[in-house]
């Protein structure tokens with residue numbers, strides 16, 4: 001566990017998804033005036049939620065904050081605060097370049113081209129920062145009003161160019177109908193776990209937060225500022241003899257990836273239905289669900305296919321401590337190309353040895369956070385066994401729905417971009433020939449396939465199109481509290 | 491003392507073990523050949539296995555760019571890359587014997603800019619040069635911008651004159667020609683289609699039953715299995731010994747002259763101008779990353795003069811290891827590199843490193859970390875290499891990316907095929923050459 005002094009400096013998003021604070025608004029901001037923006041940020045800093053431990057009430061229950069606030073800045077946003085050039089250009093290139101310019105790496109083609117985005121694209125207003133306000137049902141309205149007031153008080157210094165409303169289903173399901181947010185790395189410095197973990201799920205703090213050792217045993221590159229720009233000694237220095245003359249602007253900060261992902265729920269389930277063989281209605285319903293689970297690698301409840309290959313088992317809904325190669329090398333339980341097995345292959349990467357695979361996978365982990373937009377196409381009880389409801393015969397209703405997808409990592413090119421390019425959108429992933437991710441891959445032409453290994457011969461699901469479109473996004477830096485105080489002073 | 495004397499001496503043991511190994515290998519080869527002769531009743535491969543046509547080779551041509559022409563040359567190369575199908579300069583469909591090729595310009599204000607063309611191929615030097623000339627209507631537009639080039643008719647002479655040999659090379663599959671690899675892809679695709687005719691697994695049983703009506707020769711199968719097992723054990727043992735020797739050597743040379751462990755800097759600092767330039771370079775490299783499964787990496791390094799011999803020695807040892815130490819597709823246990831080679835330029839002042847690999851830079855770096863000792867041992871001998879080598883991943887990364895060249899034009903004969911895919915396709919094709927038993931049919935279907 002990190003010392004309290006550090007926990008108070010790190011934005012809380014890395015430690016929790018704050019699921020209980022289910023209501024959210026994301027403000028996309030522009031800083032029009034440096035001085036007024038600094039005044040505004042000074043008022044915001046004390047409101048930012050950190051990883052500080054939650055207090056406990058007299059009954060021993062944790063008391064999490066009811067209003068949760070986080071903020072991330074784009075490269076242009078940091079520049080608007082007047083950071084010196086030497087700081088701005090010590091940042092990683094993909095952060096400087098911005099998400100829209102990385103479309104060839106991220107596979108944002110066709111309808112997902114940044115040209116068509118709602119926010120963060122070349123045809124949208126430039127984004128300087130994204131402020132994430134989450135709150136419980138009873139506190140949200142007041143918190144929202146208070147922030148609107150602060151914007152107003154900045155007298156045009158800070159302008160809201162877009163707001164995104166976001167919510168969370170009580171069931172924790174995403175619009176396709178699956179439990180989301182189950183498989184997560186355990187951040188070494190932020191949680192205390194006494195249970196042994198076989199899957200190597202405990203990952204060094206430095207994979208997510210700058211200033212700590214990462215999985216290579218070194219520090220991920222940070223951003224620095226010349227010492228003379230920090231006369232008040234706000235920022236921490238470096239241990240001797242590292243980087244003399246500079247202070248560490250990046251310490252306790254992290255990179256935040258935001259993607260607004262629109263899901264074509266009806267098209268997805270229709271495509272699966274077209275791949276069924278069962279002659280009866282009842283059989284078809286079961287088969288559709290089985291196919292979807294094979295493509296995902298988890299059942300709708302969250303139960304992993306490696307542990308429960310034949311049927312959903314809600315008692316395993318939160319299970320995350322399992323391996324692939326050891327228990328299911330051929331993918332007969334959980335297909336090699338399924339979403340979870342490619343987004344985190346654990347021990348199953350075939351181009352290196354077994355032990356190295358976990359290590360390599362762990363240098364590509366991201367912490368995922370998500371909220372939804374757009375009303376669900378079908379009731380969240382759709383998959384419950386009692387009413388026998390299954391997503392067959394669905395029709396699109398024209399509503400734009402999906403997830404606000406967030407990923408936290410320390411090196412975006414090595415982590416998020418890598419997953420997206422080399423694992424999700426790569427048809428040759430892990431010795432497959434022609435399978436992209438069936439859920440989120442850029443199967444642009446509707447001819448995507450997905451292989452389900454089985455005996456005697458593998459089954460191939462075909463006619464998959466791009467079911468998830470990117471309609472907005474950005475790369476943000478979430479500074480530590482001290483770094484933000486430096487931004488106010490610099 | 492007595493007991494000891496009774497034991498066979500070590501050399502005797504070695505001789506015994508190696509003769510068993512060699513014996514097993516020979517018997518295994520013979521049985522394998524013999525078993526092909528056993529006629530299979532229901533299944534005949536439609537044609538013999540694609541012949542492999544000798545060892546892969548490397549062709550590197552380095553020519554001086556006429557002063558002031560470098561920009562125009564670069565533009566031509568980029569324009570070809572942007573229009574691979576219908577450009578007036580190169581007709582890629584006519585290229586048959588090249589696996590991977592790259593065209594790029596080395597900028598060097600002191601010694602003159604140079605055009606480098608480098609490829610891996612099968613066949614004879616003259617043939618591949620002729621093939622390139624035939625496939626390149628734009629020969630004059632490309633090489634015509636170099637001083638040594640005197641026209642299409644003299645291209646062979648030009649090629650002989652500007653040829654630079656490779657000092658070290660690794661091929662994942664040294665004996666596969668591009669055609670052999672493509673053939674195996676075609677075989678697999680055909681089989682996948684056949685399997686696709688039975689989308690419902692229930693129907694597949696019919697297909698399976700139609701395939702499986704084959705006699706087995708239990709005795710020979712058993713002999714093949716046992717000898718195969720013994721000879722692969724021997725092979726693994728031999729490789730093990732070679733690898734350990736190589737490892738000890740690499741370790742020794744990696745640490746000789748390398749600074750002891752120091753912490754990796756938290757940040758890489760230069761003046762904002764330097765930083766901007768570096769970032770611009772990185773972004774350009776990113777934009778040149780190929781959209782398909784494979785990628786190239788080209789680097790030019792200045793060799794430290796006092797280390798030249800050491801570098802050559804290591805390359806020699808490396809070559810020995812590559813030839814005998816690794817199973818197909820593997821470079822020290824890493825299965826993502828199709829080929830990797832060094833070419834020494836300017837009488838030992840400079841070296842070019844070329845690789846063809848699967849994935850992108852970020853995945854490659856992960857492999858690099860695994861190859862750390864080897865790379866330290868080699869790169870140690872070039873100027874600018876971080877004093878702590880790969881132990882300082884960030885510094886290493888920044889150095890190697892800085893030294894990486896922008897490659898405007900890259901060609902691959904099978905762009906979507908990873909090293910792992912090739913291994914698998916070879917296995918599928920090999921299964922076809924064998925007797926069709928239930929085991930092999932099942933294995934075959936599993937691989938599709």
Ligand code: HEM
Nearest residue numbers: 174178179180181182183184261340343344419420440468
């Ligand atoms: C609308 C788009 C997406 C949907 C509906 C979706 C859905 C899911 C679901 C249901 C799971 C399994 C439950 C869980 O472990 O949380 C999952 C896991 C995961 N997804 Fe996604 N996902 C989407 C996009 C993405 C993207 C774009 C990435 C990364 C680039 C990603 C990375 C992951 C990772 C890393 C896991 C956890 C794997 C593990 O640790 O076992 N997902 N996703």
